[in-house]
Amino acid sequence: MADDLTLGDVLALHRAGRLDEAERGYRALQALRPSDPDLSHLLGFLLYQRGNGATGLAMIERALMMAPGVPLYHANRGEVLLAMGRLLEAEPAFRRALELNPDFLPARTTLSKMLIEAGRPDEALEVSIPPRGDDGVGGKLLVNRGIALSALGRKLEAHAVLSRALALDPTLAAAHGNFGNVLRDLGDWTAALGHYRRALELEPDLFIVHSNIMFTRLLDPAATGPDLLAEGRAWEARNGTPPPTARPASDPGRRLRVGYVSPDFREHAVSYFAEPLLAAHDRARVEVFCYANVARPDSTTARLRGLADVWRDVSTLDDEAFAGRVRGDGIDILVDLAGHTAGNRLRAMAERPAPVQVSLALAYGGTTGLSWVDYILTDSVLTPPGFESHFSETVVRLAGGFGAFRPRDDWPGVSAPPDGPPLLGCFTDPARIDASQVDLWCRVLNRVPDARILFKHPAYDVPDMTEYWRRRLGAVAGRAIFEGVPGGWGANMDVYGRVCVMLDSWPASGTSSSLIMLWMGVPVVTLAGRHANQRLTAAILAAIGLDDLAATDGDGYVALLCGLLGDRGRLAALRADMRRRLKGSPLLDATAHARAVEEAYGAMWADACRRKGD
Known part of the structure; x- marks a missing residue:
């Protein structure tokens, strides 16, 4: 066979996907030329493509021993190591390929993507820029550059780069998806x-x-x-619709295995709610598993890990492997904490790895719209009677509210009321501010001529972004102060002493952001809307007896804010009394919340057991 074959013939088979024939061809040629590094490299990469990564890697490394100066060998070694999850070894392999050939664009593309996923956008940006300029650069590398720029807060530059990527290749789905993000x-x-x-x-x-x-x-x-x-x-x-494959439910009275899955078991808004729930669960009723889809663990991750009976890192598992892990653990009830936010594993839940699947999306609030999520835990303010038609899930309302919150121990005390003209605060992502809300703020500022608004958010850390948002906010900008968050929010907690009233975002309402403001003594005014995500802050205010700070229409919102700004006595009283209100509310009663959640889980499981017998 080898007498009639050339390497070109076998490469053609390989590129055509005829891997069985290509493997036989490489082996036949290798028998004749055992010291040919190209054959070792190509056979090794083919074996990796066929699922035999360890043997393939050994063959590529053999090629490198014979020819250590070939960039492609280093890059493909990196590809195999990356696929095997050996990231610390993959990175230097790609970097060596680029040292040997700085114009090796596929290596730049893969390495920059890898660095983005590792949370190192500054390095990813550097790698995504070839030293000799962008001649010949493809859309995929530009997409990675755009993602890195966006992660660094340089949204306008990301917009320009992703526009170029789409001009180069308008059929590149990743370019459209990431341009949409920007x-x-x-x-x-x-x-x-x-x-x-x-x-x-x-x-x-x-x-x-x-x-x-x-x-x-x-x-x-x-x-x-x-x-x-x-x-x-x-x-x-x-x-x-995926076919149901969950195991049958059985034994309604036993201790349940409950699995919580989240990308946000880290310093994140969700952890303010997840931590008290995990800590307060009655271990006689539930065994707690945590499935952490956390790309970059931190000290909060470590603390939460200590609250789980079983902790699983699923960040490197594909959907099938994730579902298999949940099935192998025998989870009875699998609870998603993310909704449709970044890093969710809702797609993996389509495999039905647990008999009962639940949404407790603490920072999302709305429906998943997915048939494989059975229930959603909510409350009567977030989801009033009549809202059931908004959900694909069965709505379960918790009597004490949708969640319990734990303030951080290192947050400072409540400061005295600020002196001087009224300063309102808006600390939300400016992308969550609609033009209709800006119009309402203009009406307030016209009626309270000495008032100003402090806009504070990491989006304003980048100077050109501050100017962008100043233009977008129109007439309000002339009465506004824009500040970034240098050093993070923990280094900026004194800002809550400067503002007298906080403005909730609309149409996407705040959750942890509103609770932090309230804990720091600042009343929050919201406009309760027509679906659950527009009512998150309204639900929080109802839980502490401040329903009157939630308006139901634009005129009421303007009147509410103007009245509050004109009543310094009430503002001072609210500030002085806010922590007492919170401490006496269901929002800080993690034990009661955990019991309510456990009762809900028990009812869900009993229903699943009954349905098994139907």
Whole structure:
């Protein structure tokens, strides 16, 4: 056979995907030329492609021993190591390839993507810029550059780079998806949705893009609960409903294995709610498993890990492996804490790894729209009677509220009321601020001529972004102060002593952000809307007896704010009394919240056992 074969013939078979024939060809040629590094390298990469990574790696490393100066060998060694999860070894392999050939663009593309996923966008940006300029650079490398710029807060530069990527290759789904992310972060949710939908046309199986559509629709002030449900159901309409494969439920009275899955077991808004729940669970009733989809663990991750009976790092598992791990653990009830926010594992839950699957999306609030999520835990303010038609899940309302919150021990005490003209605060992501809300603020500022608004957020750490948002905020900007958050929020807690009233975002309401403001003594004013995500702060205010700070229409919102700004006595009383209110409310009663959650889980499990017998 080898007498009739050339390396070109075998490469053609390899490139055509005829791997059985290609492997036989490489081995036949290698028998004749055992010291040929190209043959060792190509056979090794083929073996990796066929699922035999360890043997393939050994063959590539053999090629490198014979020819250590070939960039492609180093890059493909990096590819195999990356696929095997050996990231610390993969990175130097790619860097060596680029030392040997700085113009080796595939190595730049893979390494920059790897660095982005490792949370090192500054290094990813550096790698994504070839030393000799962008001649010949493909769309994928530009996409990585755009992602890195966006992660560094340089959204306008990211916009320009991703526009170039789309000009080079308008069929690149990743370019459309990431351009959509940048457009959303710049407040242009309408254009963002257009690019997300185009990405799904090009690659219908991109669940992350579907989640981005769901999250972005929350920024649409005209969206209703039924609109969001229809959007959520669109995924299964396009891709089909997965068959139920969960094991049958049994023994309704026994201790339950409950699995919590989240990308946010770290310093994140969700951890303020997850920590007290995990700590307060009655271990006689539930055994707690945590499935951490955390790319970059931190000290909060370590603390939460200590609260789980069993901790699983699932950040490197694909959907099938994740589902297999949950099944292997015998989880009875699997609880998603993310909704359609970044890093969710909702797609993996389509495998039905647990008999009962639940949404407790503490920072999301709305429906998943997915048939494989059975229940959603909420409360009567977040989801009033009549809102059931907004959900694909069965709605379960917890009597004490949707969650319990734990303030950080190192937060300072409440400061005295600020002196001087009234300063309102808006500490939300400016992309969550709709033009209609800005119009309401203009009305307030016109009626209270000495008032100003402090806009504070990491988005304003980048000077050109501050100017961008100053222009976007129009007339309000002339009465505004813009500040970044140098050193993080922990180094800026004194800012709560400067503002007298906080402005909740709309149409996407705040959760932990509102609770932090309240804990620091600052009353929050919100506009309660037409679906759950527009009512998160309203639910918090109801739990502490301050329902009157939640307006139900624009005129009421303006009147409420103006009245509050004109009543310094009430503002001082609210500030002085706010922590007492919170401490006496269900929001800080983790034990009662955990018992309510456990009762809900018990009822869900009993129902699943009954349905098994039907």
